[in-house]
Amino acid sequence: MSGQSQRLTVVPTVTMLGVMKSRLVGATRGHALLKKKSDALTVQFRQILKKIVTTKESMGEVMKTSSFALTEAKYVAGENIKHIVLENVQNASLKVRSRQENVAGVKLPKFEYFTEGEIKNDLTGLARGGQQVQLCRAANIKAIELLVELASLQTSFLTLDEAIKTTNRRVNALENVVKPRLENTINYIKGELDELEREDFFRLKKIQGYKKREIERQLAAAKQFAEEQFAEKVSLQKGISLNLAHNLLSAGANKDEDIIF
């Protein structure tokens, strides 16, 4: 997969940072909860599996008993029992009811069998073997009971399997995709904010530097000016003007022969 744990595209502001942080908290909590749910479901799963294995093994026994009883009945009542039974089928007297049970947050179907209507007893009017037929019927009813329970276990098993797979998928998605992405986004936003702050800081420093140099220059210029003023004042007190003295010197060198320098 390309781009393992990219980050989300967001505007790097302080508000978004807050939003991302709260999302990360939500994802972490959700991850922990889902992990617990997955563990609970797995425990249930293994229990049901154990029960299924034992029930299937006893089912083999029960079926053997019932087929044995049927053979006995056939032996006693003659081979025609098959046809009589086949012809006498009308409405089922043994039916199942399906309900939903909530186990660890998952809806599991459960079957229970019940008898509806009266069991047709006209078969026992057979010329021979009425008792054998009754025995056979009882054995088969027991077999059906066990089979209904087994079917119930099997459906819960399959539904749980699906539920566990979905939950695990979500756990892995949160752990490997959502959380890293959020963390990367948070780091990116923090980085951007820091960089903006640094830029600001740098700009401030630069401006301060300019201002300082400006001030120094002005200070230097002012000092120079002040010194010249002072020197002028002093020379005026002594009777000569510095400026004039300068002019005298430079102008005199040209005109007056008395001044020899």
Place this chain on the structure above:
Amino acid sequence: MFASSRMANRPQIRTSDSALIAMIADEDTVVGFLLAGVGNVDLRRKTNYLIVDSKTTVKQIEDAFKEFTSREDIAIVLISQFVANMIRFLVDSYKQPIPAILEIPSKDHPYDPAHDSVLSRVKYLFSAESVASGRR
């Protein structure tokens, strides 16, 4: 962001108050269960069982399986293991929780857990010498 499709793909589990048990098995097994009272023939002469003998074609078994699993009033389908082996691909690809498919042994074919479609799906959970680990 990650809460979007939580309830979207959940298949509905049918709850009903009276549902039938269907059977696809050999003659003796079916007769035994019919004796117990599981058989049902409705107004259109549709039965909830299919007797499989040497003359039944695979197509017939497939059709019966598909019909039983799509009927709304059938909650459990009992199928003999040797019949299930004939339509193994259909049975293995069937994934709905209801109706439940249950493989039962028959008189000449004792129960073989290695071929049970449900148990073989989780044989990785078993240790080497226990049930359903026989299929190599």
